[in-house]
Amino acid sequence: MPRNIALPHIESLASYEPGRPIEEVARELKLRPSSIIKLASNENALGPSPKAVAAMRRALATAHLYPDGGGYYLRKGLAKHLGVGPDNIILCAGSNELIEFLFHAFVAPGEEIVCGDRAFVIYKLCAATFQAHAVEVPFRNHTHDLDAMLAACNGRTKIVFVANPNNPTGTRVDNATLYRFLDRVPNHTIIALDEAYFEFLNDPPDAIRYITVKRVPNIIVMRTFSKIVGLAGLRVGYGVTSPEMVDLLNRVRQPFNVNSIAQAGALASLGDRAHIARTRRLNKQGLAYLGGEFRKMKLEFIPSVANFICIRVGDGRAVFDALQRRGVIVRPLAGYKMPEWVRVTVGTMPENRRFIRALKAVLE
């Protein structure tokens, strides 16, 4: 590629480093793929719902046809599930795509967004792509500081992002604090509430009430089928917001952004309450086990309400490498300015035990 042909702000971007796929690690370290466990991307340890798999098999027969670009059945199913109208819902190829829609529709070069300094990193990566300025507000106690974030919002702030629970810290804000924040953010600022792990919460907030009952037009709740229902490979998520915002976001959405297999799988997984309940139970059991082991090992960790947990191990990169050689993939957190930490996804109980054994061996 000739030099200086890309836009200058793109030249200086770093690309996002995802959790490493099993096959890639197997090739690199000459391990058998079946000997590797991936606890690096907060995927569902139980796999997808069997009902979703069956629905996706059926959908394969019509894979030669373009998908329903309007996502009629999935939006209708979600509307019923959430108690909103279909016109309150926008579908996306994973909620990461929705974050991009928000920038396309609302953020011009030089404008500002506000996010936490330990929040999900995609917000500030997107800001860099769109030449916007990300104002990073320091976390307090590993948690979003909503009062400080509100204070950081000004006349130029186009979007404020709150991941609740947050990735990678696994922390949440309490409901009263969240509601106070939602009540106060000025209406020229979009409030993007990222609820990727919402379904793991015991006492979840009801932000959708602000959209349907209070009719606040500038709040969008972002959810995904990647985590609780185990369809990360399909790339499907959704936003709940005012019909006006749905209409604006639809203008920047590619017509067939969510494929037909994903639509079928997502709809079927909504109906599989048992799979969701099993996932929550397994996660609670795993969090309790891991927390107990970390305490016994005298390792500092951040108590989590999601399906992953951060542990302070010393040299995060070195521990990540050593675990990987033992066939356990976790996530180093230097990109979050947490170089002493790694993040591990809660797995099945055998996977959790194997992770603890490997961690003990590595730290010795």
Ligand SMILES: *Cc1c(COP(=O)(O)O)cnc(C)c1O
């Ligand atoms: C995983 C995750 C997402 C979105 O994932 P998609 O697969 O793109 O739906 C969004 N926000 C947070 C905080 C996440 O951890």
